[in-house]
Amino acid sequence: MRTGLAISSIGHAVVLGWGLITFAPNPLETPRTESMPVDIVPIDEITQNRAGKRDAPKLEEPKPAAEKVAEPKPRQEPEKKAPPKPEPKIAMPPPPPPPPLASELKPKEEKPDPIKEVLAKEPQKKPPQKQTPKTPDTAKAHTPKQRDFSPDKIAALLDKREPQRQQSAAEAVSPVTSLGTATGNAPRLTQSEIDALRAQIQACWNPPVGAENAQELIVRLRIQFRTDGTLSSEPELMNRGTSPYFRVATESAMRAVRRCQPYTLPAAKYEIWKDVEVTFDPRDMFGG
Amino acid sequence: MPPVDVAHISLWDLFWQAHFVVKAVIIGLMIAxxxxxxxxxxxxxxYARTRRQMDRFEQVFWSGESLEDLYRTLSSRPNHSMAALFVAAMREWKRTYEGGARSLTGLPHRIEKVMNVTIAREVERLERRLLVLATVGSAGPFIGLFGTVWGIMTSFQSIAASKNTSLAVVAPGIAEALFATAIGLVAAIPATIFYNKFTTQVNRLAQRLEGFADEFSAILSRQVDEKM
Structure with missing residues (x-):
């Protein structure tokens, strides 16, 4: 037993000494940090502004970006292709009037000639060809156009400038910024809106002046609004006070609420502010 | 904010600044x-020595050595459990023979009795002070907790007195209070573990003693029957 006790005592002494040595130089030292001023800024307006504003300005910046992407490639090709296209069109009219003898003459005289020939050949198609003589009178271009409508040339007339649309769709995905959905409303009054209501009520409120124990004169009223900002019912007292002046404070608060209607509050959030509780604290009024 | 007095959180100061009751608890747990x-x-x-001696004795016992010789060597100093058992049985045997008893019918019964008493004494010797381990193991945490509660009470009183809830006021008191629980656990955990270990070891040794006693009494009763 003696050896055990000796070994145990020595062991404990060693452990304790080790603890004294190692524990001491490691004090619980917290680094001194500079005090950092922190402002609490309500960012409700930024984070919760989901209901679209109708009068929000449309952002037109993305559109030019899409055009710029599209322009370089397609326009160079069509410009090269375009000249050849008009040429055939211009070139076409000459071939139909094969008798270029009367090239100097007006086309009116030339065109009746083939028609008359056709009329002479086929007497059945009289009615349709009566119309054609009328059209040449109005414009020269009509008759050549009729001949352009041959199936072979339709392919050449087609506008092949497709890439313009493809490019703009591919490069910029939904370039127009979303203004929010009509139904997506953030169901909270923002701090600034609470402040607005508070300021409106405060403007009409004469707090009970000079009353002692102002902390006992805190009045909480439940207020119900109509959509136009007027009261839909009398303000309802939500708390009780023991101070003899509590009644006075309640009266003054109710008077303030009644006197200041209609209130201007965001109509879109009527569901939230149609039934609110407002605390009237003589020291510092707080609405909510 | 006043600068925190960092120097006063060493292990020694932690103990020295503590309340009297907490100090007493800490010292008591340290001693425990x-x-x-x-x-x-x-x-x-x-236990290690006992097991070793049992092994050696059994080896000698079953080696065929004469029991008389064995008794002669061991009777002077029956230094371990199994030898004490053997010596007690042999003494009873010899006393009966050398006393010239007329009947041997009661001898096996007496030998068994003697061996049982010896086993009980030996087991008691092996088990001695194990209860201390059990007590420290079960009560140590509570004692430490008592010190902690007391320390936290005083530290809250110091908060109330200084009317300052900064960590600098609270921390030393709570640290010293928790120190008491830590020491309580430090004492209790090994105590519990070793108590469990030792009780199983004692049981095993006692079983071994009983086994040897049965075998030896069988041998002696056979000899008694042969002599009758």
Whole structure:
């Protein structure tokens, strides 16, 4: 037993000494940090502004970006292709009037000639060809156009400038910024809106002046609004006070609420502010 | 904010600044821990030695050596459990023979009785002080907790007195209070573990003694029957 006790005592002494040595130089030292001023800024307006504003300005910046992407490639090709296209069109009219003898003459005289020939050949198609003589009178271009409508040339007339649309769709995905959905409303009054209501009520409120124990004169009223900002019912007292002046404070608060209607509050959030509780604290009024 | 007095959180100051009750708890638990480890070391040595001696004795016993010779060598100093058992049985045997008893019918019964008593005494010797381990193991945390509660009470009183809830006021008191629980656990955990270990070891040794006693009494009763 003696050896055990000796070994145990020595062991404990060693452990304790080790603890004294190692524990001491490691004090619980917290680094001194500079005090950092922190402002609490309500960012409700930024984070919760989901209901679209109708009068929000449309952002037109993305559109030019899409055009710029599209322009370089397609326009160079069509410009090269375009000249050849008009040429055939211009070139076409000459071939139909094969008798270029009367090239100097007006086309009116030339065109009746083939028609008359056709009329002479086929007497059945009289009615349709009566119309054609009328059209040449109005414009020269009509008759050549009729001949352009041959199936072979339709392919050449087609506008092949497709890439313009493809490019703009591919490069910029939904370039127009979303203004929010009509139904997506953030169901909270923002701090600034609470402040607005508070300021409106405060403007009409004469707090009970000079009353002692102002902390006992805190009045909480439940207020119900109509959509136009007027009261839909009398303000309802939500708390009780023991101070003899509590009644006075309640009266003054109710008077303030009644006197200041209609209130201007965001109509879109009527569901939230149609039934609110407002605390009237003589020291510092707080609405909510 | 006043600068925190960092120098006063060493282990020694933690103890020295503590309340009287907390100090008493810490010192008591420290002593308990020393005592527990002393017992642990002592018992570890004792059990190892006992097992070794049992092995050696059984080897000698079953080697065919004459029981008389064995008795002669061991009777002077029956230094371990199994030898004590053997010597007690042999003494009873010899006393009956050398006393010239007329009847041997009661001898096996008497030998068994003697061996049972010896086993009980030996087991008691092996088990001695194990209860201290059990007590420290179960009560140590509570004692430490008592110190902690007391320390936290005083630290809250110091908060109330200084009317300052900064961590600098609260932390030393709570640290010293928790120190008491830590020491309580430090004492209790090994105590519990070694108590469990030692009780199983004692049981095993006692079983071994009983087995030997049965065998030896069988041998002696056979000899008695042969002599009758």
């Amino acid at each position: 821990s020393v005592w527990v480890w002393a017992i642990v070391i002592d018992k570890t040595i004792l």
